[in-house]
Amino acid sequence: MNDPSIARRRLLTGAALGTAGSIGRLLVPAGAAATGLGNALPVRAGQAQPRFDDVSPLDAWTDAFADVRESYGPVQVTFDRALPAALQGTLYRNGPARMQRGDTAYRHWFDGDGMMHAFRMNGSSLHHHARMIRTDKYVADEQAGRFLRSGFATRLPDALPVARADDLNVANISVLPLGGELLALWEGGSPWRVDPLSLRTLGRKVWSPETDGVAFSAHPKVDVDGTVWSFGYMAGSGKLVLYRLDPTGALRETRMIEAPNADMVHDFAITGRWLVFVLMPLVFDRESGGGETSFIDKYRWRPERAGVVLLIDKNTMAVAHRFETPPTAFFHIGNAWDDGETVRVQLMQVDDFQGLMGNVLDAFRRRPVDGPVHTGPVEIVANLARRQAAVRVLSQEEAEFPRVDPRHLGRRTRSLFVATRTPSMPGQLFGLNAVARMDTDSGQMQRFDYGEETLVEEHVFVARPDAPEGNGWLVGTAWNRVTRRTTLSVFDATAVDAGPIAQARLPYGLPLGLHGTFVAA
Amino acid sequence: MKRIRSKHLIPRALLLAAPIAALPTAAWSSDLELKVENVKSPGGDIRIAVYGSPADYRKSAVREIKAAAAGDPVSIRIAGLPAGDYAIALFHDRNGNEKLDSNLMGIPTEPYGFSGTQRNLMGPATWEQAKFSVAPDGAAVTVKLSD
Numbered sequence: 001m002n003d004p005s006i007a008r009r010r011l012l013t014g015a016a017l018g019t020a021g022s023i024g025r026l027l028v029p030a031g032a033a034a035t036g037l038g039n040a041l042p043v044r045a046g047q048a049q050p051r052f053d054d055v056s057p058l059d060a061w062t063d064a065f066a067d068v069r070e071s072y073g074p075v076q077v078t079f080d081r082a083l084p085a086a087l088q089g090t091l092y093r094n095g096p097a098r099m100q101r102g103d104t105a106y107r108h109w110f111d112g113d114g115m116m117h118a119f120r121m122n123g124s125s126l127h128h129h130a131r132m133i134r135t136d137k138y139v140a141d142e143q144a145g146r147f148l149r150s151g152f153a154t155r156l157p158d159a160l161p162v163a164r165a166d167d168l169n170v171a172n173i174s175v176l177p178l179g180g181e182l183l184a185l186w187e188g189g190s191p192w193r194v195d196p197l198s199l200r201t202l203g204r205k206v207w208s209p210e211t212d213g214v215a216f217s218a219h220p221k222v223d224v225d226g227t228v229w230s231f232g233y234m235a236g237s238g239k240l241v242l243y244r245l246d247p248t249g250a251l252r253e254t255r256m257i258e259a260p261n262a263d264m265v266h267d268f269a270i271t272g273r274w275l276v277f278v279l280m281p282l283v284f285d286r287e288s289g290g291g292e293t294s295f296i297d298k299y300r301w302r303p304e305r306a307g308v309v310l311l312i313d314k315n316t317m318a319v320a321h322r323f324e325t326p327p328t329a330f331f332h333i334g335n336a337w338d339d340g341e342t343v344r345v346q347l348m349q350v351d352d353f354q355g356l357m358g359n360v361l362d363a364f365r366r367r368p369v370d371g372p373v374h375t376g377p378v379e380i381v382a383n384l385a386r387r388q389a390a391v392r393v394l395s396q397e398e399a400e401f402p403r404v405d406p407r408h409l410g411r412r413t414r415s416l417f418v419a420t421r422t423p424s425m426p427g428q429l430f431g432l433n434a435v436a437r438m439d440t441d442s443g444q445m446q447r448f449d450y451g452e453e454t455l456v457e458e459h460v461f462v463a464r465p466d467a468p469e470g471n472g473w474l475v476g477t478a479w480n481r482v483t484r485r486t487t488l489s490v491f492d493a494t495a496v497d498a499g500p501i502a503q504a505r506l507p508y509g510l511p512l513g514l515h516g517t518f519v520a521a
Numbered sequence: 522m523k524r525i526r527s528k529h530l531i532p533r534a535l536l537l538a539a540p541i542a543a544l545p546t547a548a549w550s551s552d553l554e555l556k557v558e559n560v561k562s563p564g565g566d567i568r569i570a571v572y573g574s575p576a577d578y579r580k581s582a583v584r585e586i587k588a589a590a591a592g593d594p595v596s597i598r599i600a601g602l603p604a605g606d607y608a609i610a611l612f613h614d615r616n617g618n619e620k621l622d623s624n625l626m627g628i629p630t631e632p633y634g635f636s637g638t639q640r641n642l643m644g645p646a647t648w649e650q651a652k653f654s655v656a657p658d659g660a661a662v663t664v665k666l667s668d
Contacts, residue, residue, distance in 0.1 A: 136668070161667075163633070164628055165628070167668065209624070210624055211624060211625060213628055213630055214624045234628075237626060237627075241625050254625060256625055
């Protein structure tokens with residue numbers, strides 16, 4: 001019982017018991033308090049409508065996930081201004097949604113069951129619909145009336161054993177439209193098929209017996225010719241599986257490569273010539289803590305080990321180059337390109353990986369963030385002739401959820417669209433409250449600040465047909481923590497700082513999500 | 522994570538030894554009543570390996586048994602085991618190809634299970650997790666197949 005999370009949880013439980021009588025906001029499952037098993041959070045109950053001046057920033061993340069429904073909509077709302085005629089289509093977006101079941105709450109954002117959203121934009125109207133993704137895991141939990149298995153970061157008492165990664169698959173990270181379906185993507189297991197019109201879950205995606213149950217990344221890359229590249233990793237295996245799919249979604253090739261430091265690989269990059277992996281010295285120790293710690297607690301940041309860049313030839317799908325880099329923690333890659341001698345990869349460097357995970361845990365415990373961890377854009381520059389890779393800071397600004405012009409993926413770009421943070425954000429609150437276009441040549445940021453009440457989600461770049469790189473719109477949602485409503489905003493991507501050119505406010509708030517993609521009508 | 526090697530789980534050579542299970546019970550030995558639960562789809566075989574020591578665990582079985590996966594649960598009597606510690610690895614050979622099918626990462630794509638009560642099956646159970654004792658008057662063990 002040396003898991004510090006248990007000690008923290010006991011403290012939390014004690015605090016909750018001390019205040020529950022006075023404010024009636026927390027219910028502590030008696031069994032959990034008595035046994036001290038697991039690290040799930042007590043559930044908040046009896047959400048009252050907040051008074052405007054009485055909303056603590058510390059409640060934001062639990063409020064955003066309180067009373068999440070099975071589905072939202074379909075509803076239709078009107079934009080405050082007409083949309084550009086060329087901007088018609090659907091923003092599909094995925095994200096963790098269900099964080100509670102019975103008297104148990106997950107303690108980390110990434111644990112939540114996925115929900116698929118369709119934001120359909122047509123003329124001056126926004127049509128929104130969302131449904132829970134009914135994975136095997138979700139259906140089993142629903143039938144049992146409780147979370148059955150310990151997840152990514154939450155260890156439950158009486159958890160059922162896990163036989164394969166898909167037992168835990170919450171399909172909650174991103175979405176790939178492919179072959180007339182949507183694939184709801186996790187990163188540790190299979191994609192889940194979702195009908196793009198009804199958002200009904202159609203089943204697990206299996207391309208072949210060899211890839212049955214093999215992890216498929218949440219960040220596949222659609223090449224300029226329509227080829228879809230992806231990968232899968234399995235912590236502790238020392239291997240990566242590479243996938244090449246044709247534009248119809250048929251699996252054309254898989255390849256297994258040896259990969260050091262491949263214990264957590266969230267994103268990768270493509271250039272004209274290469275698939276690029278930047279592998280972190282984040283080491284998974286399966287034996288760490290025995291059965292007493294959750295998956296995330298088994299990771300250790302090992303900065304004494306170098307980072308590794310792998311360049312894989314797109315034609316042969318074999319490793320052609322391997323460089324060491326300074327250890328660089330990150331989740332997301334912006335763009336990457338090569339000019340023959342050098343390969344450049346933009347990534348959102350996390351100053352302290354485990355600290356960032358701690359920030360998320362703090363947010364869901366309604367605690368002030370314990371030293372907000374900076375995440376900002378850097379560029380890895382790998383020189384093929386010198387066999388060296390260096391890290392260059394692109395900006396000191398906060399930046400996450402990077403998006404680029406998809407028509408120029410793997411080619412040189414200047415426009416990087418990110419979510420960022422301004423000083424108007426309450427200091428103790430985890431998250432982001434602004435969006436920006438960054439000129440990656442100059443480092444200059446053109447920013448729109450949603451203000452102190454708002455948490456922003458990923459904003460997706462949508463290209464204007466026949467326009468140059470970076471010319472188009474930025475489309476995304478933001479959640480107001482005071483009104484608890486979600487608004488979808490559209491920006492001119494060349495003038496983000498001018499503010500939204502159209503906004504539509506939904507009649508409800510949505511759980512804070514992760515990644516989306518736009519499909520033009 | 523180490524893959525479960527089907528060639529170790531059910532070595533081909535030892536398949537020939539399977540009829541041993543049907544031999545009359547020796548006076549000095551015990552019967553093991555094995556119940557296999559969570560047989561989700563009927564058809565194919567449950568292929569069972571019984572190991573008798575940590576050194577031989579998942580390498581060389583003292584018994585290899587095949588039983589038709591006719592229903593749920595499947596009950597099998599394994600007769601004539603000397604009293605002592607054992608561990609069981611088994612799988613549901615749904616397509617009857619005599620091996621535990623697995624994907625590129627080596628993760629089984631057919632249901633499998635081990636004796637014991639380990640909480641996390643991401644990877645094979647250890648001997649310590651899987652072991653159980655057979656007393657002179659026999660033993661009963663239940664193994665739940667993975668979903």
